[in-house]
Amino acid sequence: MTPFRINPAVWFVAPALALIAVFFFLPVLAALLLSFTDFDIYALGDVGLLRWVGLDNYRRLLVDPLFHTALRNTGYFVAVGGPLSVAVSLGMALLLNHGLVRGKGVFRALLFLPVVTALVAVAVVWRYLYHPRHGFLNYALGWFGIAPIDWLGDPAYAMPALILMAVWKNFGFNMIVFIAGLQSIPRRLYEAAMLDGAGPWRQFLHITLPMLAPTFLFVTIITLIGYCQLFAEPYVMTQGGPADSTLSVALLMFQEGFRWWNLGYAAAVAFVLFLIILLGTVGQAWLRRGDSSTTFPNE
Amino acid sequence: MGIATFFRRYRSAPGFAALLACLALAGCGDGSGPVRLQFWAMGGEGEAVRQLLPEFERLNPGLRVEVQQIPWSAAHEKLLTAYAGEAMPDVFQLGNTWIPEFVALRAIDALDAGRVPEAIRARADYFAGLLATNEIDGRLYALPWYVDTRLLFYRKDILAQAGFSEPPRTWREWSDAMARIKTLPGGERYALLLPMNEWQVPAILGLQVGAGLLRGGGRFGDFQSPAFRRAFDFYLDLFRRGYAPALAEAQIANLYQEFARGYFAMYITGPWNIGEFRRRLPEAMQDQWATAPLPAPDGEYPGLSLAGGASLALAQSSAHKAEAARLIEFLSAPERQVAFHRLTGDLPTRRSAWDAPELAGSDKAQAFKAQLERVAATPKLPEWERIASKLAHYAEKAVRGELSPDAALAGLDAEVDRILEKRRWLLDRERSAR
Numbered sequence: 038m039t040p041f042r043i044n045p046a047v048w049f050v051a052p053a054l055a056l057i058a059v060f061f062f063l064p065v066l067a068a069l070l071l072s073f074t075d076f077d078i079y080a081l082g083d084v085g086l087l088r089w090v091g092l093d094n095y096r097r098l099l100v101d102p103l104f105h106t107a108l109r110n111t112g113y114f115v116a117v118g119g120p121l122s123v124a125v126s127l128g129m130a131l132l133l134n135h136g137l138v139r140g141k142g143v144f145r146a147l148l149f150l151p152v153v154t155a156l157v158a159v160a161v162v163w164r165y166l167y168h169p170r171h172g173f174l175n176y177a178l179g180w181f182g183i184a185p186i187d188w189l190g191d192p193a194y195a196m197p198a199l200i201l202m203a204v205w206k207n208f209g210f211n212m213i214v215f216i217a218g219l220q221s222i223p224r225r226l227y228e229a230a231m232l233d234g235a236g237p238w239r240q241f242l243h244i245t246l247p248m249l250a251p252t253f254l255f256v257t258i259i260t261l262i263g264y265c266q267l268f269a270e271p272y273v274m275t276q277g278g279p280a281d282s283t284l285s286v287a288l289l290m291f292q293e294g295f296r297w298w299n300l301g302y303a304a305a306v307a308f309v310l311f312l313i314i315l316l317g318t319v320g321q322a323w324l325r326r327g328d329s330s331t332t333f334p335n336e
Numbered sequence: 337m338g339i340a341t342f343f344r345r346y347r348s349a350p351g352f353a354a355l356l357a358c359l360a361l362a363g364c365g366d367g368s369g370p371v372r373l374q375f376w377a378m379g380g381e382g383e384a385v386r387q388l389l390p391e392f393e394r395l396n397p398g399l400r401v402e403v404q405q406i407p408w409s410a411a412h413e414k415l416l417t418a419y420a421g422e423a424m425p426d427v428f429q430l431g432n433t434w435i436p437e438f439v440a441l442r443a444i445d446a447l448d449a450g451r452v453p454e455a456i457r458a459r460a461d462y463f464a465g466l467l468a469t470n471e472i473d474g475r476l477y478a479l480p481w482y483v484d485t486r487l488l489f490y491r492k493d494i495l496a497q498a499g500f501s502e503p504p505r506t507w508r509e510w511s512d513a514m515a516r517i518k519t520l521p522g523g524e525r526y527a528l529l530l531p532m533n534e535w536q537v538p539a540i541l542g543l544q545v546g547a548g549l550l551r552g553g554g555r556f557g558d559f560q561s562p563a564f565r566r567a568f569d570f571y572l573d574l575f576r577r578g579y580a581p582a583l584a585e586a587q588i589a590n591l592y593q594e595f596a597r598g599y600f601a602m603y604i605t606g607p608w609n610i611g612e613f614r615r616r617l618p619e620a621m622q623d624q625w626a627t628a629p630l631p632a633p634d635g636e637y638p639g640l641s642l643a644g645g646a647s648l649a650l651a652q653s654s655a656h657k658a659e660a661a662r663l664i665e666f667l668s669a670p671e672r673q674v675a676f677h678r679l680t681g682d683l684p685t686r687r688s689a690w691d692a693p694e695l696a697g698s699d700k701a702q703a704f705k706a707q708l709e710r711v712a713a714t715p716k717l718p719e720w721e722r723i724a725s726k727l728a729h730y731a732e733k734a735v736r737g738e739l740s741p742d743a744a745l746a747g748l749d750a751e752v753d754r755i756l757e758k759r760r761w762l763l764d765r766e767r768s769a770r
Contacts, residue, residue: 078718079758081420082441086762190583192736278533280736281729295413297722298420 072304081298094305104306106281107289110196114285115264115317118200122260123253126208130215131245145216149209156206160273163202164189189275192282199270199283207263211256218252219245250325258321265314286310370400371656373663374425376415379408380608381429381482381646384679385667392666399659412721419443426654427663430478432469432647437718439472444649445657446475451650452665455479461670461686465643465711472716478647479668480685482676484606485641486536486630487707489613493624494520494601503628505638507570510631514579517601529591529600530580532735535728536642537604541567543712544632544639550752554717555760557752559727559745567633568734568741575735582735592616595625604630606644610700611681627703629710643711645685719755726751 072094074080080087098104133144151159166173167188175185188198226244235243268287271277277284277292286306294303377385382405389401404425406414412434418424419441430438438444448456456476459467466480490503498516500509514527530537542549547564550557558564574580581600594600596617603609613625629638648664650657666672673684674692683704684690695701714720726748734744 075758077758078416078437078441079762082443086758088761278732280732280738295417298416 068304068307071301072308074301076299076301076304078298090301094302095309097302098305098309103281103284103289104286107284107286110281110283111265111267111285111287113196114200114203114267115261117197118203119257119260119264121200122204122208122264123211123256125204126211126256127215129208129212130219131241133212134216134219145213148212151206152209154206156269157273159202159206160270164274167198190279192280195275195279195282199274202274203264203267203270207260211260214252214256215249218249222248254321254325258318261317261321262314265310265317286313370398371659372400372402373427373656373660374404375401375663376404376406376425376428378406378411378429378646380611380680381682382406384676387679388667388672388675392663395666396659396662399662401663415443416441422653424651424653426651426656426660428649428651429481429646430649431484432466432478432480432643432645433714433720433724435470435477435647435649436472436716437721438649439477440718443652444477445652445654446477447479447650447661447664448476451657451661452479452668455665455668458686458688461688463685463687463708463711465708465713466645466685469643469645469713469716470647478649479664481646481648481667482607482673482680482682483685483704483708484608484644484646484682485704485707485711486540486604486606486644487638487641487703488602488628488630489605489609490602490626490628491595491598491624492626494598498601503626504631506631506635507633511573511579514574514602515577518577518579522598525598526581526600527579527602528574529583529595529603530574532582532732533728535724535731536644538568538571538727538731539714539724540604540630540640540642541571541633543642543714544630550715550717550723550756553763554715555756555763557723557749557756559748559752565741565745568731568745570633571731572734572741596621607683607701607704608681610683614681627700629703629707638707638710640710640712641707643713717759719759722755723752726755 073089073091075088075090075094129148132138133141133148138144165171169175169185169187169190172188174188178185186194188194222245226248227240230240230244266287267285268291271283271285271288272291275283277288287310290303290306290310293299293306375385376382382403386403389403392401393399411431415424415428415430415434415438419438424443430444435444450456462480463483466483467476470476470478470480488503494517495501495503495513497520498513500513500516504510504513517525517527539549542559542564545563545567547561547567548558549564551561559568575582591603592612593616595603595613610627614622617625630641631637632639648667650660650664654660667676668686670684670686670689673686673689674695676682677684677689677692677695683701684695690696690701690705695705714724730739730744730748730751733739733747734741739747
């Protein structure tokens with residue numbers, strides 16, 4: 038009988054695993070436990086006042102109108118902002134990848150610029166653009182005889198305003214990924230298609246789109262995850278207002294946790310958000326399961 | 337951008353600075369170096385108070401004060417976060433409605449027991465209503481630093497144009513004046529600026545008509561009571577009749593400019609705006625604005641206002657409590673309160689400071705003194721800040737017409753009852769333990 042021996046590889050991975058355990062699994066576990074308690078300001082002062090409430094936080098979430106509002110707002114942002122962002126970045130990538138465009142590098146850098154700009158700085162400028170009486174946007178609408186809109190103050194327009202800003206700010210990242218995807222399509226496919234008499238539209242439909250499918254999946258999943266975590270835009274622009282029309286799930290979590298110090302409840306919100314994102318991501322992958330080329334671009 | 341990225345990017349910088357400061361402190365902590373007191377103050381006060389500190393440092397050669405200025409909008413979060421992270425400053429400014437919360441947290445240390453002897457001796461010198469907001473269960477937890485009661489700032493010329501030579505004294509007169517102002521020529525204009533995201537005005541109107549806001553010793557919300565309902569209707573009418581624009585504070589880019597242009601003629605705000613109005617309104621406008629105590633619902637003028645203000649508190653965790661108490665005592669002295677008034681326009685909390693000529697001779701300040709005789713405190717419990725934000729929330733829903741007044745108040749009470757659940761449990765537990 039051979040003595041029990043640990044695979045030597047374990048020793049090589051152990052430090053990394055330990056780090057992951059300490060800095061990832063342990064906090065997640067602690068947060069999960071927290072979500073079953075009513076950890077709040079009293080418990081912060083005296084741990085003896087902590088109560089184990091089981092699933093109460095989750096039950097309360099289900100009926101909390103504020104959570105429903107937050108969920109609806111986040112859903113709105115993802116459903117409208119997500120596709121818009123992907124469409125704009127694809128369009129820009131196609132434009133920039135076209136043979137006729139000069140100075141591609143310059144344009145790429147310019148269009149990528151919003152991505153690397155600090156959001157707080159962007160927010161200051163956009164707040165001026167959106168100003169109901171002195172903002173440029175309403176001034177421009179005035180040229181077409183459209184009455185001024187109170188972009189950030191009107192509950193009906195606040196979310197579209199944030200979406201517009203978020204799409205402008207974020208499309209550059211996806212655009213770069215799309216450009217990389219476009220450039221990995223072999224030229225010979227287009228040459229063959231041209232010999233067969235396919236026009237630009239047919240080339241796009243039958244070569245570009247299918248070849249971009251893996252990139253597309255990657256971009257949509259990354260965008261979905263990022264947009265589900267909507268936080269900074271409403272935090273700096275509207276604080277969730279007016280009338281909660283821009284309150285996102287992540288912002289609600291932040292307010293419950295760090296404004297009111299209901300950490301138990303905030304942890305429950307965090308786990309529900311995590312589940313939603315997980316379901317969304319799995320659902321996306323499942324929708325594309327028939328696609329033989331469903332792999333990430335680098336795989 | 338997600339929450340994690342956001343904080344990595346924007347919160348790490350001050351944290352890193354704090355870490356460096358700790359290292360620096362540890363380096364010079366042993367022996368000869370001066371004691372460094374961390375002092376957090378909000379907004380304009382944080383900036384202005386620096387000018388008083390050289391004198392303190394001269395009087396106390398072994399002490400250095402490091403002021404950190406934090407914005408009001410983030411102050412509550414930041415103080416709580418600092419408490420949870422055990423990174424509290426030694427002395428900090430605290431809105432006096434937050435005191436019960438920080439006492440419940442055991443984040444602040446009581447000031448009685450001879451810690452600030454001179455200021456404690458001068459107890460009678462403080463406005464009683466203000467000092468009361470700093471006392472919980474008979475112990476004094478902080479000292480009122482400056483007054484933040486709200487009253488009416490108004491344009492004399494516009495009010496005169498509307499046919500009123502005196503500021504309104506009753507709700508009826510007030511409504512009449514606003515209706516008249518609304519009909520004056522000169523483009524889009526409003527009678528009153530009333531930022532919707534502020535809970536103070538609905539609360540003040542409620543207190544004015546004798547609403548308790550909470551019932552059962554702070555166990556339940558009491559916003560559906562007939563008294564509060566009456567105040568709430570009056571508040572909603574201000575928007576319904578178009579006297580006040582349905583705006584949040586953030587939407588007014590430069591309210592001083594708008595006030596100077598006559599976009600609105602009245603504004604319920606606090607003393608800090610005396611300084612701001614003097615500084616930011618054009619020279620020609622300086623004779624045209626004035627302050628007045630709030631109108632009363634019925635005869636008894638002036639109507640109640642909030643015993644608001646900011647206090648100076650001592651952190652439980654401070655390693656230099658004796659030195660920190662010296663700083664509180666220094667800033668509380670009448671002559672420093674007057675000096676602070678000169679810098680900020682904030683009004684002193686001690687009667688003797690009001691003898692200073694610039695206060696005794698200023699109509700604008702005297703209106704506050706009159707108001708200070710009629711102030712009331714909001715309920716003293718840790719959950720108040722949250723209840724107040726819910727009040728603002730439901731008031732905004734009603735102003736926007738998303739909820740009927742009845743539905744808004746019922747929703748508010750339900751929400752407040754939920755917020756107070758833990759408090760009821762605590763109180764019941766204490767009662768059964770007795």
